[in-house]
Amino acid sequence: MLHNTTPNDTVDTLQTKGRSRSREKHQQIFQAAARLFADQGYEGTSMDQIAEAAGVSKQTVYSHFGDKEGLFVASIRQKCILNSLDTQLFNSQLPIRDTLLKLSHHFSELLLSDEAVRMYRLCVTGAEQYPQVSRMYFQAGPQNLVDMLTDYLQTKADKGELAVENAAHAAWQFLLMLKGDAYYRAVLGLEPEQAQQQLAGYLHSCVDMFLRAYRA
Secondary structure (H helix, E strand, O other): OOOOOOHHHHHHHHHHHHHHHHHHHHHHHHHHHHHHHHHHOOOOOOHHHHHHHHOOOHHHHHHHHOOHHHHHHHHHHHHHHHOOOOHHHHOOOOOHHHHHHHHHHHHHHHHOOHHHHHHHHHHHHOOOOOHHHHHHHHHHHHHHHHHHHHHHHHHHHHOOOEOOOOHHHHHHHHHHHHHHHHHHHHHOOOOOOOOHHHHHHHHHHHHHHHHHHHEO
C-alpha cells in the first residue's frame, strides 16, 4: 500500500534529521574537547585541534559554543551532567538522606575519574600562569555544584526539615567531607587503600554525620 506524504511531513522529517545530526556533532565536540583539555590543558588546546579531533569544521565548533572559553565551561558542566550532578538530582522527591547518598556516590565517581583528576592537576599546575583558567574551572565545576546543593539545603531548611543557618557553608562542608583520602590519593597518583565497598561505607558515614549535625 502506498502512503501519501505531505510537504509538511517531509519538512518535519528533514528537521528531525537535522536536529539529530546537530546533537551528534554537539556530542562529538564535547567528547573531543574534554579529552584534549584533560590531556593538554586549556592553553595548550586550540579550536583547530578540537575541530579535527571531533571530525567537524572549526566554524561548526564556534557555531555550537561561541568560543574556546564557552566550550571549556560547557565541557566541565557536561561532565557533571553525565555524572548526574544536575538540577534533576535535587528536584527529586526522594527523602533527604537518599538524595545526599545519590549525590555522594555520583560526586565520588566524578572526582575519582581519570579525566577529572588530570583536569584538576593541569589547573593547579598552571594556576599562577593562567589564573583565569582556574577561575573558569572553579566556577563551572565546584562552585556550580555548591550553588545547586546550597539551594537544595536552603529549601529543606525553609520547610523545617533541616536546621541549617548557612546553607552555603553546609554545602561546602558536605562536599569537602566526601573527598576523603581516596581523592587525595588519586590526585597524587597513589594506589587507593580503600576497596569500593569500603569507599561506599565511608560515603554513607559522611551522609549520616552531616544529617546528625543538621537534622531539624
